[in-house]
Amino acid sequence: MTITYQRNEISVRPFNMKLETLKNKTTAIWGFGIEGKATLAYLLARCPNMEIAVLCGADEVPDEHTKGVSFITVPVSVEVLNQFEVVVKSPGISPYQAPAKQAKCQLISSAALWFDNEKSGQVIAITGTKGKSTTAAMLTAVLEAMDFKVVLAGNFGLPLIQCTGSFDYVVLETSSYQAYDGSIKADIGVLLNLYSEHLNWHLTEQQYHHDKWRLLRQSKRVLLNAADENSTKMLQIEPLRKRPDYYGNQHGFYELNGVLMYQDKALVSAYGWQLKGQHNLHNAAAVCAIVLMLGLDIKMAINAIKQFQPLPHRLQLVAESNGVKFINDSISSTPHSTFAAMGTVDPSRTILLVGGFDRGVxxxxxxxxxxxxxxxxxxxxxxxxxxxxxxxLNQQIKTQCIKQPNLKQAVEYAKDQAKPGDTVLLSPGAPSFDAFDDYQQRGQKFSQWIQQ
Structure with a gap:
């Protein structure tokens, strides 16, 4: 069966990902980052006699070769891809651009392998333009506090393909890169919000929204944010087969004036827990709604949420020197997350560091x-x-706006300009790929430069 989507003329062909089928196919792994390495280790463990090719850069080839594994380091072209029947593609490679778009081989994800061969327990897949990492980690902490066996996986946490044990719950932080092909079949699919992001990968905002929505179409139950306008619009454009559950309105869990509410009951105030910002109360509302859907103890959940600590690189106070606070929000990769971060500080006393890789947003x-x-x-x-x-400058905003060649010089300039009572906030609103390996390295460098 072939399902064709007109937006970018890409076909998603359902395929039997059982290992018994795959090991009889000529197979390659495209991309050799964290997920590519995890996929190779998985296939070698499960199919020890299988021959596997890895398409990667010459600098990524390990010194010691494993028997049955070949490394192809020439530029990946349609001809290279079509040597194989099946190619396990890393999430960062867009299927909407050459050579993936023209290839005739079957492009699959490691998630497809996991769901067809390893799925254990209930899978709760959480996606959204912002907030998904914190929400997924918070839910994991809540479930662990209830003594369930839980693993946090996906875009944040372990690669899903490494989760080969037995679990009560798998909390899957899901990017649009991972959701687009419909291989993730969650027991509960959660969409926190929809903005504009990753346009270099999806090409259009419409395609980005559609690819996020694929997660919900494949989920047994769905949780939506009633306060998110774009989610409401998508529900009208692409109705779901099942009726969604909601948070973000007065019928369930929602945020009101800095307080987490359930209907008319106040649960947690902005001062009653460790996280900052109204946006994190929205994330907590989503977690509580999931707990309710699972039929678990909401009081235990609230107690665990109050103890939950901020994640590294997420509005993290890394230093306070001479009356100046330095906050690392390197995880911020969209203008919406930067705007949310501004809501946690006094703007008139804040020096804001923005900018990074341009994804066209x-x-x-x-x-x-x-x-x-x-x-x-x-x-x-x-x-x-x-x-x-x-x-x-065009908006003629009443602020100083300075351009620096790189982040290090931006940090040095901010340190020179900051006065006692000021906050220096790194909340880039953009990915780090133009200058760093990932947002973690960017945040670590920021902290290092501050300490210096």
């Missing part, structure tokens, strides 16, 4: 949104710094 709305309460200073660096800097 719209910053104009952000510039307009901060105009009423702008930060004391905006320092732009990274690949999209020129664009952000120009938008701020």
């Amino acid at each position: 719209d910053w104009q709305w952000w510039v307009e949104a901060i105009e009423v309460h702008p930060p004391k200073m905006i320092i732009c660096s990274g690949e999209n710094s020129k664009k952000i800097h120009q938008l701020v």
Whole structure:
């Protein structure tokens, strides 16, 4: 059976991912990062006599070769891909661009292998443009506090293909890259919000929203944010077969004036837990709604949520020196997350560091949104710094907006300009790939430069 989507003329062909079928196919792994390495280890363990090719860069080839594994380091082309019947593609490789779009081989994900061969317990898959890492980690902490055997996997946590044990729950933090092909078949699919993101991968905002939505279409039960307009629009455009559950309104869990509520009952105030920001109370509301869907003890959940600690690189206070606070929010990869971070500080005393890899997202709305309460200073660096800097200047916002060649120089300039009572906030609103391996390295470098 072939299901064809007109948006980018990509076909998603359901395929039997049972290992008995796969080991008789000529197979390659495309991409040799964390997930690619995990996939290779999995296939070698489960199919020890299987011959596997790895398509990667020459600098990624290990010194010691495993029997039956060959490494192909030439540039990946349609011809290279079509040597194989099945190619296990890393999530970062877009299927909407050459050579993947033209290839005739079957492109699959390691998630497809896991669901057809290893699925254990109930899978709760959480996606959204922002908040999914914190929500997934918070839910994991709640379930662990209830003495369930839980694993946090996916885009944040262990690669799913490594989760080969027996679990009560698998909490799967799911990116649009992982959801697009429909291979994730969750017991509960959760969509926190929909904005514009990853346009370099999905090509259009419509395709990005559609690919996120694929997760819900494949889930047994669905949880939506009633306060998210784009989710409501998608439900009208692509109705689901099952009726969704909701959070974010007064019929369930929601945030009101800095308080987590359930209907008319106050549960947690902004001062009653470890996290900052109204957006994190929205994340807590989603966690509580999932607990309710699972039929578990909500009082135990609230107690665990109150103890939950901020994750590294997420509004993390890394230093306080001479009356100046330095906050690392390197996980911020969208303008929406940067705007949410601004809600946790006094803008008039905040020096904001923004910019990074340009994924083609719209910053104009952000510039307009901060105009009423702008930060004391905006320092732009990274690949999209020129664009952000120009938008701020065009808007004639009453703030200083400075452009620096790189993040290190931006940090040094911020340190020089900060006065006692100020906050230096790294909340880039963009990925790190233009200058760093990932957001963790960017956050670590920020902390290192601050300590210096």
